[in-house]
Amino acid sequence: MTARAPVWAPVEYTDVVELRGPLIVVRTARGVGWDEQASIELETGERRQGLVLEADHDLAVVQVFEGTAGIRAEGTRVAFAGHPLRIPVGPGWLGRVCDGRGRPLDGGPPVFGAADAAVNGLPLNPTLREPPSEPVLTGVSAIDLLTTLVRGQKIAVFSVGGLPHLELAAQIAAQANAGGETFTVVFAAIGLTHADAATVRDTLEERSAAGELTLLLNLADDPVIERILTPRLALTIAEHLAFAMGHHVLVVLADMTGYCEAVREVSAARGEIPARRAYPGYLYSDLASLYERCGRVRGRPGSLTVLPVLTMPAGDITHPVPDLTGYITEGQILLTRDVGPYPHIDPLSSLSRMMRAGVGAGRTRPEHADLAAQIVAALSRARQARELAELVGESALGEGDRRHLALAEAFTRRLLAQRGDEPRSLADTFGRAWEVVSVLPRRDLTMLSPEALDAGYRERR
């Protein structure tokens, strides 16, 4: 994160001796360092960027972000920067739309910054981490009430293919705020289709125009290898905004499944021994090096919240990508077809591990944690009742079970269902939540204190 004068690559051209998948092997004149930044110049004058994957005597294996299509061994020259990849950082990124490597797509000039930073980042000293304890309000009722995002947390959105997870991610990115404090969004689109990217762009237009957003777009037909860079760029920009400038920053990474596939592609090209489903054995470390860049720092304003969004291939939560993600993130928001209307959030399988620290008096509402627990417990009972009803028929259900089914109905209709362009205030969300629990008689609400019930419970007419 240190400011320094622009570093120009020592111009040193070397021979290409081998081309394979996204990799080129070059013979260098001197020892090139591992993970060093490389610049590749084609005969046509076109320039591409790469990183050193392996340095062996005078040979360097370089992964080319734009891919190797069109590169010939003859006439192609590679120069090395003498250090790992760095990008400029600073407020210049705000309001900009760039490609997955940070080059403008909005017709503006290239982004400059007073400082630059290594895209790989450095691990944050765990003793200087401040445990997250304040909410990010997304304006999405089901999230704000039941799986509250906490500033500095990382929480994943898991979805099955075909559900509107991108719409939800974009809605969160468009609406999220930190209750009046400076709030900024960095949205990294990773391997999205043109149609999806257009939707995201539209949804975020207002925020972008307000200078509160950086949008990085790596599209599905952009080079696969560039995908490895996009989230790192996003996080490097965000780290500076959060920890040097004191913003509350939300980074959305969508879709991480596309990212992991790109990592697998490079791994296969290198001939590495595959682990689960041919993903490399270091996928956990690799994902951790991204997700762990969230957090808050003791004694500094600002926070970095990370929201990875991913599709579970074939809806399988045990697939390596969601599985490893779940082990690193602090909770998940699970979208399922079983839950009817948009946003399709399954309240029982979704969980925010940091929630308890981020809600309550002075943060959201005093009764927040108890109210959320009460609703989840009631929905869980309703689910059991529904399973029972399928076996024995609804008429055979007891009165209590029937009341819980009514609560689940009210929950879906009044609280969960929400339009994609509808930001809900916390007051609105809580009003709806009380309406939902009030479907049950007061004596059933054992998880709420009498004071909370006095204040919020609505007798049914």
Add this chain to the structure above:
Amino acid sequence: MGTVTRVDGPLVEIEGLAGAAMFESVVLGPHRLPGEIIALRGDRATVQAYEYTGGLAPGQPAERRGAPLSARLGPHLLGGVFDGLLRPLGGVGMWLDPAAPPARTDDRSWRFTPLAGEGRAAPRGTTLGSVESGSSPPYLVLSPGGEVARIRPAGPCPSRAPVAVVGGVEVTLEREQPVRRALPYAARLPEPVPLTTGQRVVDLLLPVSLGGTVAVPGGFGTGKTVLLQQIAKWCDADVVVYVGCGERGNEMADVVAELGELADPRTGGRLADRTVVIANTSNMPMMAREASVYTGVTVAEHFRDMGYDVVVIADSTSRWAEALRELGSRRGALPAEEGYPADLASALAAFYERAGRVTTLGGATGSVTIIGAVSPPGGDMTEPVTAQTQRFVRTLWALDRDLAYARHYPAVSWPGSFARDADAMAAAVPGGAERRGRVSGLLAEAERVSALAELVGAGTLPPQERVALLAGQLIAEGFLRQSALSPRDAFCRPERTALLADALLAVVDRCRTLVEGQVPVARLEQQDFTPILRAKEAPEKEIAALRDTVLAALEGSR
């Protein structure tokens, strides 16, 4: 002095290291990154680097250190937070930059009290003196063996200054200790003595002995980390070594913050003062994660040798095994199951076998208990790390996703877990064997009947089986479920555990008797059991009264 010839992430090859030994430490490149030799061929060495190697290039220098990977042990450990190589994280910068100059050395002074006399023999492992460190157990300086030629008088003493000369060897408060070799002891003690964890499901049903080994497998979201944190906070060990190997940074921050705030119920001081935290989080260097479990056990053995009971908590061993796998694949080692190296089982055994309750060289009794979390990919309990780990542990606490989804914590699955020394330990407590037998018997019966009830519906079962279901529910809710957030319930003394279990057993007994006396079971099922279910939140002396309230109400259903 050698020369780097190849860099592939943490795998570095070096030429010109004649005379180097396997597992010798080396420093690499201009920033002197630490590494360790893992293969030798002629004067060419393969090294695993413990830091990010970005910028390290062929042609740069590499230097032998002449010693294996070692950790600095001393009185500074208690209350501190360290990385996987046991370098202090307190006082270093916000970003952990391997290229940054090394942190300043710790030059604190400690209050030393001599406990051995000059001119006397001090056999190896006996106490030469002690150091006060806040409210934590005194740090003891042990003898390397020999006659005490000189010893420092009582008073402040810097870490690196000699405190004694014994058998011609200078003894300092701190020392460097190789981490991959177990510290020696005189003898292993066979009879199991229970470690009290304060978690009822563990202490009554699935106990662990001092010097025992536990594996805690659980998919994500099953509450592994919370359970381990609870044990770190409340178990009755003298010293707790908490190793976060490849886990979440925010959770480590939480552990550190909570330990700093909480009071130790036994000493009145801070819990942190009896805790050593090794925080090598998931984005810190992967190979230091591999080393971190060994540094953790080495610290534990160091305190064991002072005669303390030490608990090592490793969260999680799966991440550690992944580091082994990652390096194996870079090295081109032939993969065995799921890409893990063929020596995975040996590596796990080498870690867990360092647990034990022993007579130390100096004649004291001390123990190292190891509790290792396992994160099975996809929750698959047959995957290699989970399956192999089960072979080497005496106790298994399997965490269950269904329990966790029902918000039943700790989500320890009683049918899926085991404790091989449970009977021997229960027998040592009056009535313990019977209590444990009855509770586990009731749970097993309820498990069997509930499988049946799912097929035919609970209403159609005979009365005795419905009582079994009821008993299972009462025990699960009123005993096994324990709230980590409730000040009264977070920790449960063994006496209180016994009281609660007996109260519930009495209620179950009464239900049985009533049903035998032809009282309709539906009437019992509609009883209000809330008082006994809330007994875990009540003061201890009220438990009997709550039990009697329920018993009296039951009597009224006749």
